[in-house]
Amino acid sequence: NAGVMQNPRHLVRRRGQEARLRCSPMKGHSHVYWYRQLPEEGLKFMVYLQKENIIDESGMPKERFSAEFPKEGPSILRIQQVVRGDSAAYFCASSPPRRQGEDTQYFGPGTRLTVL
């Protein structure tokens, strides 16, 4: 049973380019979450998605960032026109369908984005 998969593991972009980060949840998991970890900081929530729906995007920057979780395929976090401040580790987590008492999120290895 494969865990949460993220690719690429490392991504280098120049300022102004686009970054696409992919996340495949664990088998049977229908909920995906994206978190960002800036250097020397904890993880900060960005967005929570279910298949074809954005449930909570309260942690997403208002501009340049978007996320999707299509019916087929991985979840995508997209950052347009990247700036140096976007350099961070981006983690995806997944959880199974909701039921009371089981709200554990399992994390992928992360994508480390470096903006030159």
Place this chain on the structure above:
Amino acid sequence: AQSVTQPDIHITVSEGASLELRCNYSYGATPYLFWYVQSPGQGLQLLLKYFSGDTLVQGIKGFEAEFKRSQSSFNLRKPSVHWSDAAEYFCASLISNFGNEKLTFGTGTRLTIIP
């Protein structure tokens, strides 16, 4: 709004010594509580979690944590640390409310093990 505080940024202990990492949460109701460990350059691995019931929770790798409502704490403990325990440890909370599932993390405690 919920918040999680880890007062210790960096802790150094000797191999074989006992360990306690502190975590305090701030929220009116009892949240779900988690401890995750992150090795350098890696993702987060779940150590243990508390949802309800027994306040002493056993996790993987010999870790345990105790939920104390009166102190709003969920401290992580291990009786004897190993060099492989050197890592960053994150406490997190989650308010179980349909539609509001985000984890709130503390800033982490970096654990260094000395021989």
